[in-house]
Amino acid sequence: xxxxxPYALLFATTTLLQVFLFDNLSLSLYLDPLxxxxxxxxxxxxxxxxxxxxxxxxxxxxxxxxxxxxGINTISTLLAAFVRPAIVGFCYGSENAREGGTPSPERxxxxxxVRYAAIVILIHHSVFFxxxxxxxxxxxxxxxxxxxxxxxxxxxxxxxMRLFTAKLPLRI
Amino acid sequence: xxLRAVVSAIFEFDRGAVRKLIEFIRSVYVVVLFVVLExxxxxxxxHSTAYTQARLLTRSNRLLGDAHGLVGDIGRYFTLxxxxxxLIERVAELEERxxxxxxxxxxxxLESYIDSEQDPKYRMTTATLVGGAVNRSQNLLTxxxxxxxGISVGMGVLSPSGAMVGFVVDCSERYAVAMPVLNTSFRxxxxxxxxxxxxxxSWDGRDAETVQLSDISKYAEPREGxxxxxxxxxxxxxxxxxxxxxxxxxxxxTRTTYTVHVRxxxxxxxxxxxxxxxxxxxxxVGDLQEQVRQNGGAISPDRSATTN
Numbered sequence: 001x002x003x004x005x006p007y008a009l010l011f012a013t014t015t016l017l018q019v020f021l022f023d024n025l026s027l028s029l030y031l032d033p034l035x036x037x038x039x040x041x042x043x044x045x046x047x048x049x050x051x052x053x054x055x056x057x058x059x060x061x062x063x064x065x066x067x068x069x070x071g072i073n074t075i076s077t078l079l080a081a082f083v084r085p086a087i088v089g090f091c092y093g094s095e096n097a098r099e100g101g102t103p104s105p106e107r108x109x110x111x112x113x114v115r116y117a118a119i120v121i122l123i124h125h126s127v128f129f130x131x132x133x134x135x136x137x138x139x140x141x142x143x144x145x146x147x148x149x150x151x152x153x154x155x156x157x158x159x160x161m162r163l164f165t166a167k168l169p170l171r172i
Numbered sequence: 173x174x175l176r177a178v179v180s181a182i183f184e185f186d187r188g189a190v191r192k193l194i195e196f197i198r199s200v201y202v203v204v205l206f207v208v209l210e211x212x213x214x215x216x217x218x219h220s221t222a223y224t225q226a227r228l229l230t231r232s233n234r235l236l237g238d239a240h241g242l243v244g245d246i247g248r249y250f251t252l253x254x255x256x257x258x259l260i261e262r263v264a265e266l267e268e269r270x271x272x273x274x275x276x277x278x279x280x281x282l283e284s285y286i287d288s289e290q291d292p293k294y295r296m297t298t299a300t301l302v303g304g305a306v307n308r309s310q311n312l313l314t315x316x317x318x319x320x321x322g323i324s325v326g327m328g329v330l331s332p333s334g335a336m337v338g339f340v341v342d343c344s345e346r347y348a349v350a351m352p353v354l355n356t357s358f359r360x361x362x363x364x365x366x367x368x369x370x371x372x373x374s375w376d377g378r379d380a381e382t383v384q385l386s387d388i389s390k391y392a393e394p395r396e397g398x399x400x401x402x403x404x405x406x407x408x409x410x411x412x413x414x415x416x417x418x419x420x421x422x423x424x425x426t427r428t429t430y431t432v433h434v435r436x437x438x439x440x441x442x443x444x445x446x447x448x449x450x451x452x453x454x455x456x457v458g459d460l461q462e463q464v465r466q467n468g469g470a471i472s473p474d475r476s477a478t479t480n
Binding site for chain 1: 201202205206209210213214216217220224225226228229230231232236239240243244247303304305306307308309310312349356376377378379380440441442
Protein backbone atom coordinates (compact mmCIF):
# COMPACT_ATOMS: atom_id res chain seq x y z
CA UNK A 1 0.00 0.00 0.00
CA UNK A 2 1.23 3.45 -0.82
CA UNK A 3 2.32 5.86 1.91
CA UNK A 4 2.53 3.06 4.46
CA UNK A 5 5.60 4.43 6.22
CA PRO A 6 4.29 7.97 6.76
CA TYR A 7 1.11 6.49 8.22
CA ALA A 8 3.06 4.10 10.45
CA LEU A 9 4.99 7.13 11.66
CA LEU A 10 1.74 9.04 12.23
CA PHE A 11 0.34 6.11 14.24
CA ALA A 12 3.48 5.99 16.38
CA THR A 13 3.47 9.77 16.88
CA THR A 14 -0.16 10.03 17.91
CA THR A 15 -0.08 7.03 20.25
CA LEU A 16 3.22 8.06 21.87
CA LEU A 17 1.97 11.63 22.33
CA GLN A 18 -1.18 10.27 23.94
CA VAL A 19 0.57 7.78 26.21
CA PHE A 20 3.54 9.84 27.34
CA LEU A 21 2.24 13.37 27.21
CA PHE A 22 -1.53 13.73 27.38
CA ASP A 23 -2.20 10.75 29.66
CA ASN A 24 0.20 12.14 32.24
CA LEU A 25 -0.96 15.71 32.02
CA SER A 26 -3.52 16.61 34.66
CA LEU A 27 -4.66 19.76 32.90
CA SER A 28 -8.18 19.73 34.19
CA LEU A 29 -11.10 17.34 34.52
CA TYR A 30 -12.59 19.13 31.54
CA LEU A 31 -9.57 18.96 29.25
CA ASP A 32 -8.65 15.46 28.28
CA PRO A 33 -7.54 15.55 24.63
CA LEU A 34 -7.54 12.19 22.87
CA UNK A 35 -5.06 12.97 20.11
CA UNK A 36 -4.77 9.36 18.92
CA UNK A 37 -8.00 9.99 17.03
CA UNK A 38 -5.97 12.18 14.63
CA UNK A 39 -4.59 8.97 13.12
CA UNK A 40 -8.09 7.79 12.18
CA UNK A 41 -9.01 11.27 10.93
CA UNK A 42 -5.97 11.62 8.68
CA UNK A 43 -6.08 8.20 7.00
CA UNK A 44 -6.54 8.46 3.20
CA UNK A 45 -9.98 9.44 1.96
CA UNK A 46 -10.24 6.37 -0.28
CA UNK A 47 -9.21 3.82 2.35
CA UNK A 48 -11.38 0.66 2.25
CA UNK A 49 -13.94 0.60 5.06
CA UNK A 50 -12.64 -2.71 6.41
CA UNK A 51 -9.07 -1.42 6.64
CA UNK A 52 -10.36 1.67 8.41
CA UNK A 53 -12.16 -0.54 10.93
CA UNK A 54 -8.95 -2.51 11.42
CA UNK A 55 -7.05 0.72 12.07
CA UNK A 56 -9.73 1.78 14.55
CA UNK A 57 -9.49 -1.57 16.32
CA UNK A 58 -5.68 -1.43 16.53
CA UNK A 59 -5.67 2.14 17.84
CA UNK A 60 -8.44 1.47 20.34
CA UNK A 61 -6.91 -1.70 21.74
CA UNK A 62 -3.45 -0.10 21.99
CA UNK A 63 -4.92 2.85 23.89
CA UNK A 64 -6.99 0.65 26.18
CA UNK A 65 -3.91 -1.35 27.13
CA UNK A 66 -1.78 1.68 27.89
CA UNK A 67 -4.47 3.70 29.67
CA UNK A 68 -5.81 0.76 31.64
CA UNK A 69 -9.28 1.46 30.29
CA UNK A 70 -11.17 -1.75 29.77
CA GLY A 71 -12.61 -1.17 26.32
CA ILE A 72 -13.91 2.38 26.10
CA ASN A 73 -11.21 3.45 23.64
CA THR A 74 -11.94 0.44 21.44
CA ILE A 75 -15.69 1.03 21.53
CA SER A 76 -15.47 4.71 20.68
CA THR A 77 -12.66 4.44 18.10
CA LEU A 78 -14.37 1.56 16.27
CA LEU A 79 -17.51 3.67 16.06
CA ALA A 80 -15.53 6.66 14.78
CA ALA A 81 -13.85 4.46 12.14
CA PHE A 82 -17.19 2.98 11.13
CA VAL A 83 -19.00 6.29 10.65
CA ARG A 84 -16.05 8.08 9.03
CA PRO A 85 -16.83 7.08 5.39
CA ALA A 86 -20.43 8.25 5.82
CA ILE A 87 -19.32 11.59 7.28
CA VAL A 88 -16.73 12.07 4.54
CA GLY A 89 -19.53 11.42 2.05
CA PHE A 90 -21.77 13.91 3.83
CA CYS A 91 -19.20 16.70 4.09
CA TYR A 92 -17.16 16.18 0.95
CA GLY A 93 -19.10 13.78 -1.31
CA SER A 94 -18.31 10.10 -1.80
CA GLU A 95 -17.40 10.72 -5.47
CA ASN A 96 -14.70 13.21 -4.46
CA ALA A 97 -13.48 10.92 -1.71
CA ARG A 98 -12.70 8.19 -4.23
CA GLU A 99 -9.82 10.33 -5.52
CA GLY A 100 -8.03 9.65 -2.26
CA GLY A 101 -5.40 11.68 -0.46
CA THR A 102 -4.96 12.82 3.11
CA PRO A 103 -7.92 14.78 4.45
CA SER A 104 -6.88 18.42 4.73
CA PRO A 105 -8.43 21.87 4.21
CA GLU A 106 -6.46 22.21 0.96
CA ARG A 107 -7.97 19.08 -0.51
CA UNK A 108 -11.47 19.20 0.93
CA UNK A 109 -11.93 22.90 1.48
CA UNK A 110 -11.64 24.43 4.93
CA UNK A 111 -15.36 24.26 5.67
CA UNK A 112 -15.73 20.61 4.68
CA UNK A 113 -12.61 19.56 6.59
CA VAL A 114 -13.63 21.39 9.77
CA ARG A 115 -17.12 19.90 9.64
CA TYR A 116 -15.79 16.41 8.94
CA ALA A 117 -13.20 16.49 11.75
CA ALA A 118 -15.57 18.13 14.22
CA ILE A 119 -18.36 15.58 13.66
CA VAL A 120 -16.08 12.54 13.95
CA ILE A 121 -14.37 13.95 17.06
CA LEU A 122 -17.70 14.81 18.69
CA ILE A 123 -19.12 11.33 18.04
CA HIS A 124 -15.97 9.69 19.41
CA HIS A 125 -15.73 11.91 22.49
CA SER A 126 -19.46 11.67 23.26
CA VAL A 127 -19.22 7.89 23.43
CA PHE A 128 -15.89 7.96 25.27
CA PHE A 129 -16.85 10.39 28.03
CA UNK A 130 -20.36 9.02 28.50
CA UNK A 131 -18.99 5.50 28.98
CA UNK A 132 -16.16 6.83 31.09
CA UNK A 133 -18.45 8.63 33.52
CA UNK A 134 -20.88 5.68 33.39
CA UNK A 135 -23.71 7.85 34.59
CA UNK A 136 -26.19 10.27 33.18
CA UNK A 137 -26.45 11.98 36.55
CA UNK A 138 -24.15 14.86 35.69
CA UNK A 139 -25.30 15.56 32.17
CA UNK A 140 -24.14 19.17 32.07
CA UNK A 141 -20.79 18.27 33.54
CA UNK A 142 -20.38 15.52 30.94
CA UNK A 143 -21.41 17.81 28.10
CA UNK A 144 -18.86 20.37 29.21
CA UNK A 145 -16.18 17.67 29.26
CA UNK A 146 -17.14 16.45 25.80
CA UNK A 147 -17.13 19.93 24.27
CA UNK A 148 -13.93 21.13 25.96
CA UNK A 149 -11.98 17.95 25.24
CA UNK A 150 -13.25 17.82 21.65
CA UNK A 151 -11.98 21.35 21.13
CA UNK A 152 -8.58 20.37 22.48
CA UNK A 153 -8.47 17.24 20.31
CA UNK A 154 -9.49 19.29 17.27
CA UNK A 155 -6.67 21.75 17.89
CA UNK A 156 -4.17 18.91 18.26
CA UNK A 157 -5.50 17.21 15.12
CA UNK A 158 -5.15 20.47 13.17
CA UNK A 159 -1.53 20.78 14.26
CA UNK A 160 -0.76 17.16 13.38
CA MET A 161 -2.52 17.53 10.04
CA ARG A 162 -0.39 20.59 9.25
CA LEU A 163 2.81 18.72 10.16
CA PHE A 164 1.75 15.62 8.30
CA THR A 165 0.78 17.32 5.07
CA ALA A 166 3.65 19.85 5.21
CA LYS A 167 6.09 17.02 4.49
CA LEU A 168 4.39 16.16 1.21
CA PRO A 169 6.25 18.50 -1.17
CA LEU A 170 9.58 17.30 0.24
CA ARG A 171 8.87 13.67 -0.45
CA ILE A 172 7.14 13.79 -3.80
CA UNK B 173 -32.36 -37.88 -18.01
CA UNK B 174 -29.07 -38.97 -16.69
CA LEU B 175 -27.70 -38.56 -13.23
CA ARG B 176 -25.10 -36.24 -14.62
CA ALA B 177 -27.71 -33.73 -15.75
CA VAL B 178 -29.34 -33.72 -12.33
CA VAL B 179 -26.04 -33.14 -10.59
CA SER B 180 -25.14 -30.35 -12.93
CA ALA B 181 -28.58 -28.75 -12.45
CA ILE B 182 -28.12 -28.81 -8.68
CA PHE B 183 -24.61 -27.50 -9.10
CA GLU B 184 -25.82 -24.64 -11.34
CA PHE B 185 -28.49 -23.76 -8.83
CA ASP B 186 -25.96 -23.82 -6.01
CA ARG B 187 -23.51 -21.67 -7.83
CA GLY B 188 -26.13 -19.00 -8.36
CA ALA B 189 -27.16 -19.06 -4.73
CA VAL B 190 -23.57 -18.99 -3.51
CA ARG B 191 -22.83 -16.05 -5.78
CA LYS B 192 -25.79 -14.19 -4.38
CA LEU B 193 -24.75 -15.01 -0.85
CA ILE B 194 -21.21 -13.79 -1.51
CA GLU B 195 -22.54 -10.58 -3.02
CA PHE B 196 -24.78 -10.06 -0.04
CA ILE B 197 -21.94 -10.65 2.40
CA ARG B 198 -19.73 -8.29 0.44
CA SER B 199 -22.30 -5.56 0.68
CA VAL B 200 -22.73 -5.86 4.44
CA TYR B 201 -19.51 -7.38 5.75
CA VAL B 202 -18.16 -4.08 7.03
CA VAL B 203 -21.33 -3.57 9.05
CA VAL B 204 -21.18 -7.15 10.31
CA LEU B 205 -17.50 -6.77 11.17
CA PHE B 206 -18.22 -3.52 13.01
CA VAL B 207 -21.14 -5.00 14.96
CA VAL B 208 -19.16 -8.09 15.95
CA LEU B 209 -16.06 -6.14 17.06
CA GLU B 210 -18.14 -3.56 18.89
CA UNK B 211 -20.15 -6.28 20.62
CA UNK B 212 -16.96 -7.97 21.82
CA UNK B 213 -15.58 -4.64 23.10
CA UNK B 214 -18.83 -3.67 24.83
CA UNK B 215 -19.07 -7.13 26.38
CA UNK B 216 -15.54 -6.84 27.71
CA UNK B 217 -16.20 -3.36 29.08
CA UNK B 218 -19.50 -4.37 30.67
CA HIS B 219 -17.79 -7.19 32.56
CA SER B 220 -14.85 -5.11 33.67
CA THR B 221 -14.26 -3.58 37.06
CA ALA B 222 -11.79 -1.07 38.39
CA TYR B 223 -9.57 -4.06 39.11
CA THR B 224 -9.69 -5.25 35.49
CA GLN B 225 -8.45 -1.82 34.50
CA ALA B 226 -5.70 -1.89 37.08
CA ARG B 227 -4.60 -5.31 35.86
CA LEU B 228 -4.49 -4.12 32.24
CA LEU B 229 -2.38 -1.16 33.28
CA THR B 230 -0.04 -3.38 35.31
CA ARG B 231 0.50 -5.56 32.28
CA SER B 232 1.21 -2.69 29.92
CA ASN B 233 3.59 -1.22 32.49
CA ARG B 234 5.81 -4.26 32.13
CA LEU B 235 6.37 -3.03 28.61
CA LEU B 236 6.12 0.73 28.98
CA GLY B 237 7.08 1.29 32.60
CA ASP B 238 10.72 2.05 31.89
CA ALA B 239 9.86 4.53 29.16
CA HIS B 240 7.34 6.19 31.45
CA GLY B 241 10.03 6.44 34.10
CA LEU B 242 12.42 8.07 31.68
CA VAL B 243 9.90 10.64 30.50
CA GLY B 244 8.91 11.26 34.12
CA ASP B 245 12.54 11.83 35.10
CA ILE B 246 12.88 14.55 32.51
CA GLY B 247 9.73 16.19 33.79
CA ARG B 248 11.00 16.01 37.37
CA TYR B 249 13.83 18.43 36.76
CA PHE B 250 11.30 21.19 36.35
CA THR B 251 9.71 20.60 39.73
CA LEU B 252 12.86 19.96 41.75
CA UNK B 253 12.71 23.41 43.36
CA UNK B 254 9.17 22.97 44.60
CA UNK B 255 9.89 19.45 45.83
CA UNK B 256 12.96 20.63 47.68
CA UNK B 257 10.97 23.32 49.46
CA UNK B 258 8.37 20.78 50.50
CA LEU B 259 11.06 18.44 51.80
CA ILE B 260 12.61 21.19 53.86
CA GLU B 261 9.21 22.03 55.30
CA ARG B 262 8.72 18.41 56.20
CA VAL B 263 12.19 18.19 57.75
CA ALA B 264 11.44 21.26 59.82
CA GLU B 265 8.18 19.75 60.98
CA LEU B 266 9.86 16.49 61.98
CA GLU B 267 12.71 18.37 63.67
CA GLU B 268 10.14 20.16 65.72
CA ARG B 269 8.56 16.91 66.79
CA UNK B 270 11.95 15.42 67.56
CA UNK B 271 12.75 18.40 69.73
CA UNK B 272 9.56 17.80 71.63
CA UNK B 273 10.63 14.24 72.35
CA UNK B 274 14.10 15.36 73.39
CA UNK B 275 12.55 17.70 75.84
CA UNK B 276 10.39 14.99 77.30
CA UNK B 277 11.71 14.75 80.83
CA UNK B 278 9.80 11.67 81.68
CA UNK B 279 12.43 9.14 80.62
CA UNK B 280 10.27 6.20 81.50
CA UNK B 281 7.54 7.38 79.21
CA LEU B 282 10.00 7.90 76.43
CA GLU B 283 11.39 4.42 76.91
CA SER B 284 7.96 2.89 76.83
CA TYR B 285 7.30 4.83 73.66
CA ILE B 286 10.45 3.50 72.05
CA ASP B 287 9.55 -0.02 73.15
CA SER B 288 6.25 0.21 71.42
CA GLU B 289 8.00 1.41 68.27
CA GLN B 290 10.21 -1.67 68.13
CA ASP B 291 7.83 -3.51 65.89
CA PRO B 292 5.53 -0.90 64.45
CA LYS B 293 2.21 -1.96 63.04
CA TYR B 294 2.80 0.04 59.89
CA ARG B 295 5.81 0.05 57.64
CA MET B 296 6.51 2.93 55.31
CA THR B 297 8.32 3.15 52.02
CA THR B 298 8.45 5.69 49.21
CA ALA B 299 7.74 5.57 45.49
CA THR B 300 7.65 7.91 42.53
CA LEU B 301 4.75 8.38 40.18
CA VAL B 302 5.67 7.34 36.64
CA GLY B 303 2.29 7.58 34.98
CA GLY B 304 -1.29 8.56 35.35
CA ALA B 305 -3.19 11.77 35.59
CA VAL B 306 -6.44 12.74 37.23
CA ASN B 307 -8.44 14.08 34.31
CA ARG B 308 -10.86 11.16 33.98
CA SER B 309 -13.37 9.63 36.32
CA GLN B 310 -11.60 6.26 36.49
CA ASN B 311 -8.12 7.47 37.26
CA LEU B 312 -5.23 5.15 38.10
CA LEU B 313 -1.67 6.01 39.07
CA THR B 314 1.45 3.99 38.21
CA UNK B 315 4.24 3.84 40.81
CA UNK B 316 7.83 2.80 40.15
CA UNK B 317 7.95 0.18 42.91
CA UNK B 318 6.71 -3.41 42.82
CA UNK B 319 6.88 -6.74 44.63
CA UNK B 320 10.65 -6.56 44.36
CA UNK B 321 10.65 -3.49 46.60
CA GLY B 322 8.27 -4.97 49.14
CA ILE B 323 5.13 -3.38 47.77
CA SER B 324 1.97 -5.44 48.06
CA VAL B 325 -1.62 -5.03 46.99
CA GLY B 326 -3.61 -3.13 49.58
CA MET B 327 -0.90 -0.77 50.77
CA GLY B 328 -2.08 2.76 51.45
CA VAL B 329 -0.70 5.63 49.38
CA LEU B 330 -0.06 8.95 51.13
CA SER B 331 1.23 12.28 49.88
CA PRO B 332 4.70 13.39 51.08
CA SER B 333 3.03 15.52 53.75
CA GLY B 334 1.09 12.50 54.99
CA ALA B 335 -2.37 13.09 53.49
CA MET B 336 -4.45 10.26 52.05
CA VAL B 337 -4.08 9.66 48.28
CA GLY B 338 -5.30 6.11 47.57
CA PHE B 339 -4.24 2.49 47.79
CA VAL B 340 -2.39 -0.08 45.69
CA VAL B 341 -4.78 -2.23 43.65
CA ASP B 342 -2.36 -4.25 41.56
CA CYS B 343 1.32 -4.92 41.51
CA SER B 344 3.92 -6.46 39.21
CA GLU B 345 7.56 -7.25 39.83
CA ARG B 346 8.67 -3.64 39.38
CA TYR B 347 5.56 -1.49 39.16
CA ALA B 348 2.42 -0.93 41.16
CA VAL B 349 -0.90 0.55 40.14
CA ALA B 350 -2.76 2.59 42.73
CA MET B 351 -6.34 3.78 42.77
CA PRO B 352 -6.44 7.37 43.99
CA VAL B 353 -9.39 8.78 45.89
CA LEU B 354 -10.12 10.59 42.60
CA ASN B 355 -11.61 7.45 41.04
CA THR B 356 -15.34 6.98 41.10
CA SER B 357 -14.82 3.36 42.21
CA PHE B 358 -12.84 4.39 45.30
CA ARG B 359 -14.46 3.67 48.69
CA UNK B 360 -13.07 4.27 52.14
CA UNK B 361 -14.26 5.58 55.46
CA UNK B 362 -13.69 9.01 56.96
CA UNK B 363 -14.34 10.66 60.29
CA UNK B 364 -14.82 14.25 61.37
CA UNK B 365 -11.71 14.91 63.47
CA UNK B 366 -12.38 15.28 67.16
CA UNK B 367 -15.75 13.53 66.95
CA UNK B 368 -16.98 9.98 66.59
CA UNK B 369 -19.09 10.73 63.52
CA UNK B 370 -17.93 8.81 60.49
CA UNK B 371 -19.13 8.17 56.97
CA UNK B 372 -17.93 6.85 53.65
CA UNK B 373 -15.53 8.67 51.36
CA SER B 374 -16.14 8.59 47.63
CA TRP B 375 -15.76 10.86 44.63
CA ASP B 376 -18.52 12.03 42.31
CA GLY B 377 -16.11 12.73 39.46
CA ARG B 378 -16.88 16.44 39.16
CA ASP B 379 -14.05 18.32 40.82
CA ALA B 380 -10.46 17.11 41.20
CA GLU B 381 -10.09 18.96 44.50
CA THR B 382 -13.10 17.81 46.51
CA VAL B 383 -14.41 14.42 47.54
CA GLN B 384 -17.65 13.50 49.32
CA LEU B 385 -18.04 12.20 52.85
CA SER B 386 -21.55 10.79 52.94
CA ASP B 387 -23.83 9.28 55.57
CA ILE B 388 -22.65 11.59 58.34
CA SER B 389 -25.20 11.73 61.15
CA LYS B 390 -27.39 14.82 61.24
CA TYR B 391 -26.18 15.47 64.81
CA ALA B 392 -22.59 15.85 63.68
CA GLU B 393 -22.90 19.54 62.73
CA PRO B 394 -19.82 19.70 60.49
CA ARG B 395 -18.11 23.09 60.55
CA GLU B 396 -16.31 24.62 57.61
CA GLY B 397 -12.58 23.97 57.88
CA UNK B 398 -12.98 21.03 60.23
CA UNK B 399 -10.48 18.25 59.56
CA UNK B 400 -11.61 14.95 58.06
CA UNK B 401 -9.39 11.98 58.89
CA UNK B 402 -9.33 8.24 58.24
CA UNK B 403 -10.97 5.86 60.67
CA UNK B 404 -9.41 2.80 62.23
CA UNK B 405 -11.76 0.51 60.26
CA UNK B 406 -9.84 0.79 57.04
CA UNK B 407 -7.42 -2.00 56.32
CA UNK B 408 -5.44 0.27 54.02
CA UNK B 409 -4.76 3.37 56.10
CA UNK B 410 -3.62 3.98 59.64
CA UNK B 411 -6.06 5.84 61.85
CA UNK B 412 -6.16 9.64 61.80
CA UNK B 413 -4.50 10.19 58.44
CA UNK B 414 -5.61 13.57 57.15
CA UNK B 415 -7.99 13.41 54.19
CA UNK B 416 -8.94 17.07 53.93
CA UNK B 417 -11.07 19.84 55.35
CA UNK B 418 -14.81 20.36 55.36
CA UNK B 419 -15.75 22.77 52.60
CA UNK B 420 -19.53 22.64 52.90
CA UNK B 421 -22.17 20.22 54.07
CA UNK B 422 -25.67 19.56 52.91
CA UNK B 423 -28.49 17.58 54.52
CA UNK B 424 -30.07 14.94 52.30
CA UNK B 425 -33.75 15.04 51.30
CA THR B 426 -34.93 13.09 54.30
CA ARG B 427 -32.87 15.32 56.62
CA THR B 428 -31.28 12.36 58.34
CA THR B 429 -27.70 12.50 57.12
CA TYR B 430 -25.19 15.03 55.85
CA THR B 431 -23.16 14.79 52.69
CA VAL B 432 -19.97 16.69 53.41
CA HIS B 433 -17.83 18.06 50.61
CA VAL B 434 -14.21 17.67 51.65
CA ARG B 435 -11.39 19.72 50.16
CA UNK B 436 -8.55 17.24 49.64
CA UNK B 437 -5.35 17.82 51.57
CA UNK B 438 -3.28 15.97 48.93
CA UNK B 439 -2.79 17.76 45.64
CA UNK B 440 -3.15 14.63 43.57
CA UNK B 441 -2.86 16.37 40.20
CA UNK B 442 0.58 17.71 41.17
CA UNK B 443 1.82 14.64 42.97
CA UNK B 444 5.31 13.35 42.12
CA UNK B 445 6.43 11.29 45.09
CA UNK B 446 4.32 9.29 47.46
CA UNK B 447 4.68 7.43 50.74
CA UNK B 448 3.37 3.85 50.88
CA UNK B 449 2.03 2.42 54.12
CA UNK B 450 1.75 -1.31 54.70
CA UNK B 451 -0.22 -2.73 57.58
CA UNK B 452 1.83 -5.60 59.00
CA UNK B 453 -1.17 -7.18 60.68
CA UNK B 454 -3.04 -7.25 57.39
CA UNK B 455 -0.03 -8.75 55.63
CA UNK B 456 0.28 -11.46 58.27
CA VAL B 457 -3.39 -12.29 57.86
CA GLY B 458 -2.90 -12.29 54.09
CA ASP B 459 0.09 -14.65 54.35
CA LEU B 460 -1.92 -16.99 56.55
CA GLN B 461 -4.79 -17.00 54.09
CA GLU B 462 -2.34 -17.68 51.28
CA GLN B 463 -0.86 -20.63 53.21
CA VAL B 464 -4.27 -22.08 53.82
CA ARG B 465 -5.10 -21.69 50.16
CA GLN B 466 -1.91 -23.45 49.13
CA ASN B 467 -2.78 -26.32 51.41
CA GLY B 468 -5.90 -26.84 49.39
CA GLY B 469 -8.15 -24.82 51.65
CA ALA B 470 -8.13 -27.39 54.43
CA ILE B 471 -5.52 -28.48 56.88
CA SER B 472 -6.39 -31.93 58.06
CA PRO B 473 -4.99 -33.44 61.25
CA ASP B 474 -3.52 -36.29 59.16
CA ARG B 475 -1.49 -33.91 57.13
CA SER B 476 0.03 -32.19 60.15
CA ALA B 477 0.75 -35.61 61.63
CA THR B 478 2.66 -36.70 58.55
CA THR B 479 4.77 -33.56 58.50
CA ASN B 480 5.71 -33.96 62.14
